[in-house]
Amino acid sequence: MMIPARRPAPTTGALALAAFAVLIAVPSAAAQDRTLALVGGQLLDGYEAPPIHHAAVVIEGNRIVAVGPAAEIDIPADAEIIDTRGKTMMPGMVDAHVHIMILGHGDYSRWFPWFEGNDELVYETSAKQLLAAGVTAGVDLAAPMSSLAFRDRVNRNEVPGPRLLASGPWVTRYAWGFLPDELRVLHRTPEEAAERTRMLIDAGVDVIKTWIGTTEEDMRAIKAVAGPAGIPIHCHVYAEEVVWGAIRGGCDVLQHAGSGGSVPPYSQELVDHIAMEGIPVVQTISHRIWIYPATVEFPERLWDPDIINSFPPSIREEVLASYTKNDFWRKPYFRTTPRQIRNSEGASRQFIEADALMAMGTDTGSPLNFHAESAWREVSAYVDMGMTEIEAISAATKVSAEVLGLSETGTIEPGKLADIIVVDGNPLFDINVLGYVTDVIKDGIIYKRNGVPVWEMEEAQTQTSTRGS
Numbered sequence: 001m002m003i004p005a006r007r008p009a010p011t012t013g014a015l016a017l018a019a020f021a022v023l024i025a026v027p028s029a030a031a032q033d034r035t036l037a038l039v040g041g042q043l044l045d046g047y048e049a050p051p052i053h054h055a056a057v058v059i060e061g062n063r064i065v066a067v068g069p070a071a072e073i074d075i076p077a078d079a080e081i082i083d084t085r086g087k088t089m090m091p092g093m094v095d096a097h098v099h100i101m102i103l104g105h106g107d108y109s110r111w112f113p114w115f116e117g118n119d120e121l122v123y124e125t126s127a128k129q130l131l132a133a134g135v136t137a138g139v140d141l142a143a144p145m146s147s148l149a150f151r152d153r154v155n156r157n158e159v160p161g162p163r164l165l166a167s168g169p170w171v172t173r174y175a176w177g178f179l180p181d182e183l184r185v186l187h188r189t190p191e192e193a194a195e196r197t198r199m200l201i202d203a204g205v206d207v208i209k210t211w212i213g214t215t216e217e218d219m220r221a222i223k224a225v226a227g228p229a230g231i232p233i234h235c236h237v238y239a240e241e242v243v244w245g246a247i248r249g250g251c252d253v254l255q256h257a258g259s260g261g262s263v264p265p266y267s268q269e270l271v272d273h274i275a276m277e278g279i280p281v282v283q284t285i286s287h288r289i290w291i292y293p294a295t296v297e298f299p300e301r302l303w304d305p306d307i308i309n310s311f312p313p314s315i316r317e318e319v320l321a322s323y324t325k326n327d328f329w330r331k332p333y334f335r336t337t338p339r340q341i342r343n344s345e346g347a348s349r350q351f352i353e354a355d356a357l358m359a360m361g362t363d364t365g366s367p368l369n370f371h372a373e374s375a376w377r378e379v380s381a382y383v384d385m386g387m388t389e390i391e392a393i394s395a396a397t398k399v400s401a402e403v404l405g406l407s408e409t410g411t412i413e414p415g416k417l418a419d420i421i422v423v424d425g426n427p428l429f430d431i432n433v434l435g436y437v438t439d440v441i442k443d444g445i446i447y448k449r450n451g452v453p454v455w456e457m458e459e460a461q462t463q464t465s466t467r468g469s
Protein backbone atom coordinates (compact mmCIF):
# COMPACT_ATOMS: atom_id res chain seq x y z
CA MET A 1 0.00 0.00 0.00
CA MET A 2 1.26 3.44 -0.84
CA ILE A 3 0.89 5.76 2.09
CA PRO A 4 0.79 9.48 1.49
CA ALA A 5 2.47 10.05 4.81
CA ARG A 6 3.77 13.50 4.20
CA ARG A 7 1.84 16.59 3.64
CA PRO A 8 3.22 18.47 0.66
CA ALA A 9 5.43 21.29 1.84
CA PRO A 10 3.79 24.67 1.45
CA THR A 11 5.83 27.01 -0.71
CA THR A 12 4.97 29.97 1.46
CA GLY A 13 4.45 30.01 5.20
CA ALA A 14 1.03 31.15 6.25
CA LEU A 15 2.54 32.93 9.23
CA ALA A 16 5.01 34.88 7.14
CA LEU A 17 2.19 35.90 4.83
CA ALA A 18 -0.06 36.91 7.68
CA ALA A 19 2.46 39.62 8.55
CA PHE A 20 1.78 41.21 5.17
CA ALA A 21 -1.94 40.67 5.35
CA VAL A 22 -2.64 44.30 6.11
CA LEU A 23 -1.40 45.16 2.63
CA ILE A 24 -4.04 42.95 1.03
CA ALA A 25 -7.58 44.22 0.68
CA VAL A 26 -9.87 41.88 2.55
CA PRO A 27 -12.75 40.94 0.27
CA SER A 28 -16.16 40.48 1.75
CA ALA A 29 -19.60 39.33 0.77
CA ALA A 30 -20.35 42.93 -0.16
CA ALA A 31 -17.83 42.70 -3.00
CA GLN A 32 -20.02 40.25 -4.83
CA ASP A 33 -21.08 42.43 -7.72
CA ARG A 34 -17.54 42.86 -9.01
CA THR A 35 -15.79 41.07 -11.85
CA LEU A 36 -13.04 38.65 -10.97
CA ALA A 37 -10.59 36.94 -13.32
CA LEU A 38 -8.27 34.05 -12.54
CA VAL A 39 -5.54 34.19 -15.14
CA GLY A 40 -2.53 32.22 -16.31
CA GLY A 41 -2.59 28.77 -14.74
CA GLN A 42 -3.58 25.33 -15.92
CA LEU A 43 -7.32 24.68 -15.81
CA LEU A 44 -9.07 21.40 -14.96
CA ASP A 45 -12.80 21.87 -15.50
CA GLY A 46 -14.07 18.86 -13.53
CA TYR A 47 -14.57 16.60 -16.54
CA GLU A 48 -12.23 13.75 -17.38
CA ALA A 49 -10.79 15.94 -20.10
CA PRO A 50 -7.33 17.27 -20.98
CA PRO A 51 -6.39 20.48 -19.16
CA ILE A 52 -6.49 23.93 -20.70
CA HIS A 53 -3.02 25.45 -20.37
CA HIS A 54 -2.43 29.14 -19.59
CA ALA A 55 -6.14 29.53 -19.04
CA ALA A 56 -8.46 32.24 -17.74
CA VAL A 57 -11.77 32.14 -15.89
CA VAL A 58 -13.95 35.24 -15.66
CA ILE A 59 -16.50 35.55 -12.84
CA GLU A 60 -19.27 38.12 -12.56
CA GLY A 61 -20.98 38.21 -9.19
CA ASN A 62 -21.31 34.57 -8.21
CA ARG A 63 -21.35 33.10 -11.75
CA ILE A 64 -18.68 31.96 -14.14
CA VAL A 65 -19.11 33.84 -17.43
CA ALA A 66 -16.10 32.84 -19.54
CA VAL A 67 -13.55 30.00 -19.58
CA GLY A 68 -10.74 29.23 -22.02
CA PRO A 69 -7.13 29.88 -23.00
CA ALA A 70 -6.22 33.31 -21.59
CA ALA A 71 -5.19 34.54 -25.04
CA GLU A 72 -8.73 33.98 -26.32
CA ILE A 73 -10.67 35.41 -23.38
CA ASP A 74 -11.76 39.04 -23.09
CA ILE A 75 -10.89 40.10 -19.59
CA PRO A 76 -12.89 43.19 -18.59
CA ALA A 77 -10.66 46.18 -17.78
CA ASP A 78 -12.21 46.60 -14.33
CA ALA A 79 -11.74 42.96 -13.33
CA GLU A 80 -9.86 42.12 -10.16
CA ILE A 81 -7.11 39.74 -11.29
CA ILE A 82 -5.93 36.67 -9.43
CA ASP A 83 -2.63 35.59 -10.95
CA THR A 84 -2.63 31.78 -11.18
CA ARG A 85 0.51 31.35 -13.28
CA GLY A 86 2.43 28.24 -12.29
CA LYS A 87 -0.59 26.78 -10.54
CA THR A 88 -3.74 24.80 -11.32
CA MET A 89 -7.32 26.06 -11.25
CA MET A 90 -10.03 23.48 -10.65
CA PRO A 91 -13.55 23.27 -9.28
CA GLY A 92 -13.83 23.40 -5.50
CA MET A 93 -13.97 19.90 -4.06
CA VAL A 94 -17.32 18.46 -3.00
CA ASP A 95 -17.28 16.17 0.03
CA ALA A 96 -20.13 13.66 0.03
CA HIS A 97 -19.59 12.65 3.67
CA VAL A 98 -18.89 15.45 6.14
CA HIS A 99 -19.20 15.76 9.93
CA ILE A 100 -19.08 19.31 11.22
CA MET A 101 -19.71 18.33 14.86
CA ILE A 102 -16.36 16.52 15.13
CA LEU A 103 -12.93 17.68 13.98
CA GLY A 104 -10.31 14.99 14.39
CA HIS A 105 -10.37 14.77 18.19
CA GLY A 106 -9.07 11.37 19.31
CA ASP A 107 -11.65 10.29 21.83
CA TYR A 108 -15.43 10.40 21.32
CA SER A 109 -16.17 9.70 25.00
CA ARG A 110 -14.36 12.89 25.93
CA TRP A 111 -15.27 14.95 22.87
CA PHE A 112 -19.05 14.90 23.07
CA PRO A 113 -19.31 16.22 26.63
CA TRP A 114 -16.98 19.04 25.49
CA PHE A 115 -19.08 19.63 22.36
CA GLU A 116 -22.21 20.31 24.45
CA GLY A 117 -22.44 24.06 24.79
CA ASN A 118 -19.68 24.64 22.23
CA ASP A 119 -21.63 23.51 19.17
CA GLU A 120 -21.58 26.84 17.30
CA LEU A 121 -17.82 27.26 17.75
CA VAL A 122 -17.25 23.68 16.60
CA TYR A 123 -19.47 24.03 13.52
CA GLU A 124 -17.78 27.30 12.55
CA THR A 125 -14.31 25.86 13.01
CA SER A 126 -15.11 22.77 10.94
CA ALA A 127 -16.68 24.82 8.18
CA LYS A 128 -13.71 27.20 7.96
CA GLN A 129 -11.18 24.36 7.95
CA LEU A 130 -13.05 22.55 5.17
CA LEU A 131 -13.35 25.68 3.06
CA ALA A 132 -9.67 26.56 3.51
CA ALA A 133 -8.82 23.00 2.40
CA GLY A 134 -10.64 23.60 -0.88
CA VAL A 135 -13.97 21.95 -0.04
CA THR A 136 -16.64 24.31 -1.39
CA ALA A 137 -19.66 22.01 -0.97
CA GLY A 138 -20.62 18.99 1.05
CA VAL A 139 -23.27 17.05 2.88
CA ASP A 140 -23.21 16.76 6.66
CA LEU A 141 -24.32 13.26 7.65
CA ALA A 142 -25.25 13.30 11.35
CA ALA A 143 -25.39 16.19 13.74
CA PRO A 144 -27.85 17.59 16.25
CA MET A 145 -30.76 19.68 14.96
CA SER A 146 -28.75 22.84 15.71
CA SER A 147 -26.71 22.02 12.59
CA LEU A 148 -29.67 22.98 10.38
CA ALA A 149 -29.62 26.62 11.46
CA PHE A 150 -25.85 26.67 11.02
CA ARG A 151 -26.25 25.24 7.50
CA ASP A 152 -28.58 28.12 6.66
CA ARG A 153 -26.10 30.71 7.95
CA VAL A 154 -23.30 29.24 5.84
CA ASN A 155 -25.51 29.05 2.78
CA ARG A 156 -26.38 32.73 3.22
CA ASN A 157 -22.60 33.42 3.29
CA GLU A 158 -22.87 34.80 6.82
CA VAL A 159 -20.19 32.37 8.00
CA PRO A 160 -17.30 31.03 5.90
CA GLY A 161 -17.85 27.42 4.91
CA PRO A 162 -18.73 25.06 2.10
CA ARG A 163 -22.23 25.04 0.63
CA LEU A 164 -23.90 22.66 3.04
CA LEU A 165 -26.59 20.06 2.84
CA ALA A 166 -27.50 18.46 6.17
CA SER A 167 -29.16 15.31 7.42
CA GLY A 168 -29.60 16.36 11.03
CA PRO A 169 -29.68 13.29 13.34
CA TRP A 170 -29.34 9.88 11.78
CA VAL A 171 -32.14 7.31 11.71
CA THR A 172 -31.20 4.08 13.46
CA ARG A 173 -32.33 1.20 15.61
CA TYR A 174 -29.24 1.49 17.84
CA ALA A 175 -28.15 3.92 20.53
CA TRP A 176 -24.39 3.53 20.47
CA GLY A 177 -22.60 4.13 23.78
CA PHE A 178 -21.29 7.62 24.30
CA LEU A 179 -22.75 9.32 21.24
CA PRO A 180 -25.18 12.02 22.36
CA ASP A 181 -28.91 11.41 22.04
CA GLU A 182 -29.36 14.53 19.86
CA LEU A 183 -27.33 12.77 17.19
CA ARG A 184 -29.92 10.12 16.42
CA VAL A 185 -33.59 9.38 16.18
CA LEU A 186 -34.41 5.85 17.25
CA HIS A 187 -37.06 3.53 15.93
CA ARG A 188 -38.14 -0.03 16.66
CA THR A 189 -40.47 -0.66 13.72
CA PRO A 190 -40.70 0.37 10.05
CA GLU A 191 -43.73 2.50 11.00
CA GLU A 192 -41.64 4.41 13.53
CA ALA A 193 -38.84 4.79 10.96
CA ALA A 194 -41.36 6.42 8.60
CA GLU A 195 -42.60 8.69 11.38
CA ARG A 196 -39.04 9.83 12.28
CA THR A 197 -38.33 10.47 8.62
CA ARG A 198 -41.43 12.66 8.34
CA MET A 199 -40.36 14.59 11.45
CA LEU A 200 -36.86 15.23 10.03
CA ILE A 201 -38.19 16.33 6.65
CA ASP A 202 -40.62 18.71 8.34
CA ALA A 203 -37.68 20.12 10.32
CA GLY A 204 -35.92 20.94 7.05
CA VAL A 205 -33.25 18.28 6.43
CA ASP A 206 -31.85 17.94 2.90
CA VAL A 207 -31.14 14.22 3.10
CA ILE A 208 -31.90 11.28 5.37
CA LYS A 209 -28.96 9.37 6.83
CA THR A 210 -29.66 5.83 7.96
CA TRP A 211 -27.25 4.25 10.39
CA ILE A 212 -26.69 0.68 11.45
CA GLY A 213 -29.51 -1.75 12.07
CA THR A 214 -31.78 -0.42 9.35
CA THR A 215 -33.65 -3.37 7.84
CA GLU A 216 -34.92 -3.66 4.30
CA GLU A 217 -38.45 -3.08 5.63
CA ASP A 218 -37.28 0.03 7.50
CA MET A 219 -35.69 1.28 4.30
CA ARG A 220 -38.89 0.77 2.31
CA ALA A 221 -40.86 2.67 4.95
CA ILE A 222 -38.32 5.52 4.96
CA LYS A 223 -38.33 5.62 1.16
CA ALA A 224 -42.13 5.81 1.05
CA VAL A 225 -41.88 9.12 2.94
CA ALA A 226 -38.59 10.52 1.61
CA GLY A 227 -39.05 9.55 -2.05
CA PRO A 228 -42.16 11.64 -2.77
CA ALA A 229 -40.60 14.55 -0.83
CA GLY A 230 -37.55 14.45 -3.12
CA ILE A 231 -35.24 13.74 -0.18
CA PRO A 232 -32.40 11.28 -0.94
CA ILE A 233 -31.41 8.55 1.53
CA HIS A 234 -27.73 8.09 2.38
CA CYS A 235 -27.15 4.67 3.92
CA HIS A 236 -24.32 3.63 6.22
CA VAL A 237 -23.65 0.09 4.97
CA TYR A 238 -20.87 -2.50 5.06
CA ALA A 239 -21.97 -6.13 4.90
CA GLU A 240 -23.02 -7.61 1.54
CA GLU A 241 -26.52 -8.60 2.68
CA VAL A 242 -27.02 -5.16 4.25
CA VAL A 243 -26.01 -3.48 0.98
CA TRP A 244 -28.48 -5.66 -0.96
CA GLY A 245 -31.23 -4.87 1.54
CA ALA A 246 -30.53 -1.13 1.30
CA ILE A 247 -30.63 -1.25 -2.50
CA ARG A 248 -33.89 -3.21 -2.59
CA GLY A 249 -35.38 -0.85 -0.01
CA GLY A 250 -34.63 2.22 -2.13
CA CYS A 251 -31.37 3.61 -0.74
CA ASP A 252 -30.05 6.44 -2.93
CA VAL A 253 -26.38 6.67 -1.92
CA LEU A 254 -24.29 3.85 -0.45
CA GLN A 255 -22.01 5.30 2.22
CA HIS A 256 -18.81 3.55 3.41
CA ALA A 257 -19.58 0.39 1.36
CA GLY A 258 -16.53 -1.78 1.69
CA SER A 259 -14.44 0.56 3.80
CA GLY A 260 -14.71 -1.69 6.83
CA GLY A 261 -16.82 -4.51 8.16
CA SER A 262 -16.03 -8.11 7.49
CA VAL A 263 -17.23 -8.77 3.99
CA PRO A 264 -15.19 -7.57 1.06
CA PRO A 265 -14.47 -8.78 -1.45
CA TYR A 266 -18.09 -8.29 -2.43
CA SER A 267 -19.68 -10.75 -4.82
CA GLN A 268 -19.16 -9.81 -8.44
CA GLU A 269 -22.94 -9.90 -8.79
CA LEU A 270 -23.34 -7.08 -6.26
CA VAL A 271 -20.51 -4.96 -7.66
CA ASP A 272 -21.85 -5.36 -11.21
CA HIS A 273 -25.37 -4.50 -10.08
CA ILE A 274 -24.19 -1.31 -8.36
CA ALA A 275 -22.13 -0.33 -11.40
CA MET A 276 -24.80 -1.16 -13.99
CA GLU A 277 -27.58 0.58 -12.07
CA GLY A 278 -25.39 3.63 -11.43
CA ILE A 279 -26.02 3.54 -7.68
CA PRO A 280 -23.61 6.09 -6.17
CA VAL A 281 -20.90 4.77 -3.86
CA VAL A 282 -19.06 6.97 -1.36
CA GLN A 283 -16.35 4.83 0.19
CA THR A 284 -14.65 7.06 2.76
CA ILE A 285 -11.51 4.94 2.51
CA SER A 286 -8.84 7.28 3.80
CA HIS A 287 -10.23 7.75 7.31
CA ARG A 288 -8.64 5.12 9.53
CA ILE A 289 -7.25 3.22 6.60
CA TRP A 290 -4.76 5.65 5.11
CA ILE A 291 -4.62 8.12 7.91
CA TYR A 292 -3.93 5.60 10.65
CA PRO A 293 -0.76 4.11 9.12
CA ALA A 294 0.33 7.61 8.08
CA THR A 295 0.10 8.65 11.71
CA VAL A 296 1.86 5.56 13.04
CA GLU A 297 4.66 6.25 10.61
CA PHE A 298 4.79 9.98 11.33
CA PRO A 299 3.06 10.88 14.61
CA GLU A 300 4.57 14.36 14.31
CA ARG A 301 1.83 15.14 11.80
CA LEU A 302 -0.60 15.63 14.71
CA TRP A 303 1.38 18.79 15.50
CA ASP A 304 1.47 19.99 11.89
CA PRO A 305 1.15 23.77 12.27
CA ASP A 306 -1.13 23.93 9.21
CA ILE A 307 -3.59 21.73 11.09
CA ILE A 308 -3.05 22.89 14.64
CA ASN A 309 -3.08 26.61 13.87
CA SER A 310 -6.41 26.28 12.08
CA PHE A 311 -8.12 25.60 15.44
CA PRO A 312 -9.17 28.34 17.84
CA PRO A 313 -7.10 28.05 21.06
CA SER A 314 -9.73 26.29 23.19
CA ILE A 315 -10.36 23.55 20.63
CA ARG A 316 -6.66 23.20 19.81
CA GLU A 317 -5.95 22.50 23.45
CA GLU A 318 -8.71 19.89 23.68
CA VAL A 319 -7.67 18.15 20.45
CA LEU A 320 -4.02 18.01 21.45
CA ALA A 321 -4.99 16.74 24.90
CA SER A 322 -6.77 13.82 23.26
CA TYR A 323 -3.46 12.75 21.70
CA THR A 324 -1.09 13.74 24.46
CA LYS A 325 -0.09 10.22 25.38
CA ASN A 326 0.73 9.58 21.74
CA ASP A 327 -1.03 6.23 22.06
CA PHE A 328 -3.79 6.75 19.55
CA TRP A 329 -3.34 3.19 18.27
CA ARG A 330 -4.78 1.97 21.57
CA LYS A 331 -8.01 3.90 21.08
CA PRO A 332 -11.08 1.68 20.53
CA TYR A 333 -11.85 3.48 17.29
CA PHE A 334 -8.83 1.85 15.66
CA ARG A 335 -9.32 -1.65 17.04
CA THR A 336 -10.33 -3.19 13.72
CA THR A 337 -8.18 -1.00 11.52
CA PRO A 338 -5.86 -3.72 10.13
CA ARG A 339 -8.88 -5.67 8.88
CA GLN A 340 -10.44 -2.51 7.51
CA ILE A 341 -7.31 -1.70 5.57
CA ARG A 342 -7.42 -5.07 3.85
CA ASN A 343 -11.15 -4.87 3.16
CA SER A 344 -11.10 -1.30 1.91
CA GLU A 345 -8.40 -1.96 -0.57
CA GLY A 346 -10.23 -5.00 -1.90
CA ALA A 347 -13.58 -3.28 -2.25
CA SER A 348 -12.14 -0.08 -3.72
CA ARG A 349 -10.37 -1.95 -6.43
CA GLN A 350 -13.58 -3.87 -7.16
CA PHE A 351 -15.67 -0.72 -7.55
CA ILE A 352 -13.03 1.10 -9.57
CA GLU A 353 -12.49 -1.86 -11.91
CA ALA A 354 -16.25 -2.22 -12.40
CA ASP A 355 -16.43 1.51 -13.24
CA ALA A 356 -19.02 2.16 -10.54
CA LEU A 357 -20.30 5.70 -9.97
CA MET A 358 -17.97 6.83 -7.19
CA ALA A 359 -18.26 10.15 -5.43
CA MET A 360 -15.67 11.46 -2.96
CA GLY A 361 -16.55 11.46 0.73
CA THR A 362 -14.22 11.50 3.69
CA ASP A 363 -16.06 11.00 6.99
CA THR A 364 -14.08 14.12 7.80
CA GLY A 365 -13.75 14.96 11.48
CA SER A 366 -13.46 11.36 12.69
CA PRO A 367 -10.41 10.66 14.91
CA LEU A 368 -7.14 11.77 13.22
CA ASN A 369 -9.16 12.78 10.15
CA PHE A 370 -8.74 16.55 10.21
CA HIS A 371 -10.90 18.80 8.05
CA ALA A 372 -7.73 20.61 7.01
CA GLU A 373 -6.55 17.59 5.02
CA SER A 374 -9.31 14.99 4.67
CA ALA A 375 -10.19 15.85 1.07
CA TRP A 376 -6.73 15.59 -0.48
CA ARG A 377 -6.08 12.37 1.41
CA GLU A 378 -9.25 10.73 0.08
CA VAL A 379 -8.52 11.74 -3.51
CA SER A 380 -4.98 10.48 -3.06
CA ALA A 381 -6.30 7.15 -1.76
CA TYR A 382 -8.52 6.80 -4.85
CA VAL A 383 -5.42 7.22 -7.01
CA ASP A 384 -3.55 4.60 -4.95
CA MET A 385 -6.48 2.23 -5.54
CA GLY A 386 -6.42 2.54 -9.31
CA MET A 387 -8.12 5.72 -10.48
CA THR A 388 -6.14 8.00 -12.74
CA GLU A 389 -5.48 11.46 -11.33
CA ILE A 390 -8.05 13.06 -13.61
CA GLU A 391 -10.67 10.44 -12.70
CA ALA A 392 -10.10 11.04 -9.00
CA ILE A 393 -10.34 14.83 -9.42
CA SER A 394 -13.54 14.45 -11.43
CA ALA A 395 -14.94 12.14 -8.71
CA ALA A 396 -14.15 14.78 -6.09
CA THR A 397 -15.76 17.61 -8.07
CA LYS A 398 -18.23 16.96 -10.90
CA VAL A 399 -19.37 13.48 -9.83
CA SER A 400 -19.78 14.33 -6.16
CA ALA A 401 -21.73 17.48 -7.03
CA GLU A 402 -24.07 15.46 -9.26
CA VAL A 403 -24.54 12.75 -6.64
CA LEU A 404 -25.53 15.43 -4.10
CA GLY A 405 -27.87 17.11 -6.57
CA LEU A 406 -25.66 20.22 -6.62
CA SER A 407 -25.10 20.27 -10.36
CA GLU A 408 -24.78 24.08 -10.46
CA THR A 409 -21.35 23.51 -8.96
CA GLY A 410 -18.64 20.88 -9.50
CA THR A 411 -17.40 22.07 -12.91
CA ILE A 412 -15.89 25.24 -14.32
CA GLU A 413 -18.16 26.26 -17.18
CA PRO A 414 -19.97 29.46 -18.17
CA GLY A 415 -23.24 29.71 -16.25
CA LYS A 416 -22.07 27.63 -13.29
CA LEU A 417 -21.67 28.98 -9.76
CA ALA A 418 -18.19 30.33 -9.13
CA ASP A 419 -16.75 27.69 -6.77
CA ILE A 420 -13.10 27.50 -7.78
CA ILE A 421 -9.85 26.61 -6.04
CA VAL A 422 -6.22 27.12 -7.02
CA VAL A 423 -3.62 24.53 -6.05
CA ASP A 424 0.11 25.01 -6.08
CA GLY A 425 1.45 22.68 -8.75
CA ASN A 426 0.19 20.02 -11.12
CA PRO A 427 -2.15 17.44 -9.52
CA LEU A 428 -2.04 15.38 -12.72
CA PHE A 429 1.63 14.74 -11.93
CA ASP A 430 1.36 14.52 -8.13
CA ILE A 431 -2.15 14.25 -6.74
CA ASN A 432 -0.95 15.27 -3.27
CA VAL A 433 -0.55 18.90 -4.36
CA LEU A 434 -4.30 19.07 -3.65
CA GLY A 435 -3.00 19.45 -0.10
CA TYR A 436 -1.73 22.88 -0.90
CA VAL A 437 -4.70 25.03 -1.80
CA THR A 438 -3.59 28.64 -2.27
CA ASP A 439 -6.88 30.29 -3.24
CA VAL A 440 -10.53 29.49 -2.59
CA ILE A 441 -13.51 31.17 -4.20
CA LYS A 442 -17.01 30.12 -3.25
CA ASP A 443 -20.13 31.74 -4.66
CA GLY A 444 -17.91 34.38 -6.25
CA ILE A 445 -16.46 35.38 -2.87
CA ILE A 446 -12.73 35.08 -2.21
CA TYR A 447 -12.24 33.12 1.03
CA LYS A 448 -8.54 32.31 0.73
CA ARG A 449 -5.84 34.26 -1.04
CA ASN A 450 -2.16 33.34 -1.48
CA GLY A 451 -2.45 30.59 1.10
CA VAL A 452 -4.14 32.70 3.79
CA PRO A 453 -7.83 32.42 4.70
CA VAL A 454 -9.51 35.85 4.72
CA TRP A 455 -10.64 35.44 8.33
CA GLU A 456 -6.97 35.12 9.35
CA MET A 457 -6.22 38.29 7.39
CA GLU A 458 -9.02 40.02 9.25
CA GLU A 459 -7.60 38.84 12.58
CA ALA A 460 -4.13 40.03 11.62
CA GLN A 461 -5.59 43.39 10.59
CA THR A 462 -7.43 43.74 13.88
CA GLN A 463 -4.29 42.90 15.85
CA THR A 464 -2.21 45.36 13.86
CA SER A 465 -4.68 48.21 14.24
CA THR A 466 -5.03 47.48 17.98
CA ARG A 467 -1.25 47.64 18.39
CA GLY A 468 -1.12 50.87 16.37
CA SER A 469 -3.69 52.70 18.46
Ligand SMILES: [Zn+2]
Binds near residue numbers: 097099141363
Ligand atom coordinates in the same frame (compact mmCIF):
# COMPACT_ATOMS: atom_id res chain seq x y z
ZN1 LIG B 1 -19.73 9.33 8.93
